[in-house]
Amino acid sequence: MHRGILVDLLDRNDDHVAALPSGSFDRQRDGQRPGVVSVCCSDSRVSQEGMFAVEEPGFLFTSGAIGNSVSALVDGERVLDGSVAYPLGHTHTEVLAVVGHTGCGAVDAALTAARTGEFPAEPGVRADVEALLPIVEAGLTDPAVVGEGGDVAGDRAGDENADNDADTSVRDRLVEYNVHEQVAFARESEEAADATVYGFVYDLHGVYGDRDGAVYLVNADGERDPATLCDLVGEAHADHVATLLER
Template sequence: MSRRALVDLLDRNDDHVAALSSGSFDQHRDGQRPGVVSVCCSDSRVSQEGMFAVDEPGFLFTAGAIGNSVSALVDGERVLDGSVAYPLRHTETEVLAVVGHTGCGAVDAALTAARTGEFPPEPGIRADVEALVPIVEEGLSDPAVVGSAVDDANADGPADGAADEDPDSHADTSVRDRLVEYNVHEQVAFAGESEETADATVYGFVYDLHGAYGDRDGAVYLVNADGERDPAALRDLVGEAHADHVATLLER
């Protein structure tokens, strides 16, 4: 047991308590009515509360899953995960935000599995990766995923015939990040077809920590709104002040 980690956790909780305003829980002690449920990849670099500057209780219902998956396998059937379905059906939550992120290890593992048949040995991790493999395989057949990545790799490749130590590395990174966005679209589509989201709005975002969408680390980029993926339409939706939060790696 790491005592240093334990002390760090308690110190951080002291900071949390000190930062709470007086009466923060007064309206929430007997129940919750969060406006948004967020499904984000389980990754230490991607804080759901942090990315949306949530520092008060009651606004954001959070669900973390490998590969920001919104589904669960129940009796052989894919259904909306309980952590997503619960707030939508029982706390009057009206917005679902599906948030992928650049450099996603789960998508990378699914990409490796799709190409080589190799899966992580841990049963729980393997099951989560297996759920992503069909999405990755579909994405690999989409020219917007693979074609654009190859074009990017060629455009950014060494000039004047210079040797590249790993000629596939940039293409693979581009493919992975495009698959991240592709996966967000697929998760939004699955959620949108679920009975539990009938009265909800479903947004898809990508959290960028690699400069793939823009030059602001930690920015979220809207890529989908209830199935709408056209950047111009999404910019109209968010308005001029937030137009820089709309981008896509999957231009067709």
Template sequence: MSHDHSDSPEQILTDLLAGNDRHVAQHDESEFDAVRDAQSPPVVSVCCSDSRVSQEGMWDVSEPGQLFTVANIGNRSTVEVDGERVLDGGVAYPVTFTDTGVVAVVGHTGCGAVTAAYEVVTGETELESLPPGVQQDLDSLITMVEEAPVDLGGEKSAVVDRLVEYNVREQCEFVSGETDAAVYGFVYDFHHRYGDQDGRTYLVAAGDGDPADLVGKEHRDAVRSLL
């Protein structure tokens, strides 16, 4: 399904329903039997809600019950409750109630939310000019930018992508301290910032250890860092 702004809402609706027809046709009648009454996904993926980043697509997951997905601008794994930073419910729920043992935090190059937070901190954008909901979502990202050990004075796109990686690492550090799940941090690259393959996810964080120690030789090239 591919559209542009010239397509009418009715045409997009028709295409959505046609896409669901194809989705239904691809499923075996018994495919949901094992997960119809309960779920126990091995992984919860926390990803940016950017339209260019498909969570199921990047991991080549097509079977139901395999991936618990959380999406928001800036791939945030935490939320503030009564002044305290806690795990977002989308992460806390699966690791608490569905025996999910792995958390994957996925940022992406050219992230609009991180860019917006950067622009607020550098004075390029007034926070009050943004929709209230966006202001709230940017709050923790603005703090991240202010505290990041990244020189904000460099070339903008390069600075933003370093902040993207730092945000992933910072999110992973917090989640690791709040849960017994294994936590891995990735950056989805479609700007050739880490390499020359569109859609490659690069492992940038893995708990307190060296990510390279956790992967085989066939995936060593997927372990990289901008920091």
């Protein structure tokens, strides 16, 4: 038994309890009305509450999914995942934030599957990667992701370090591409028809800028033009707008 981890969890909860101001749940005990539902990749390095400095209960409804997927397969049909549909339909939440992250292992696994046909062995993980596969395959035909020459990283022989760098670059562009596709799927769903949907990428590799932990807005209700997004966020937050997919 991992007693050390258990004790650490309880110590951390004690810290959490001590940090909560008195009456923190007074307005939340009988219900919730979060301002935003966030869908982020299930990755220990990417804290949804942490990236938005959420310390108070009731602001952020969180959903974690491999590859920050907003969909679920129900009776053979792709539908908006319940963890997203529920707050939009039942807690008066009107904003959905889809958050990918650099170095995403799920996107990397789907990229490997697209190139080699190899999938993770675990059935549940395989199913999640299979759901991402059509998005990655479509991305690998998009010049904004792979350049005019196609999937160069997958086809090119040569210097190993150069190939690895190219693989990393393609993967991170696919991360952003996947965010756009998840935003599009959500916006096409009946449950999110009246919601505002934002797409972000959380950067922990210095890909978009030089600030570890910064989120970069790449999509707002389907709008992807950086200049338009900069106008939306204002001058003070223009450094939170970036893209790897400029055409």
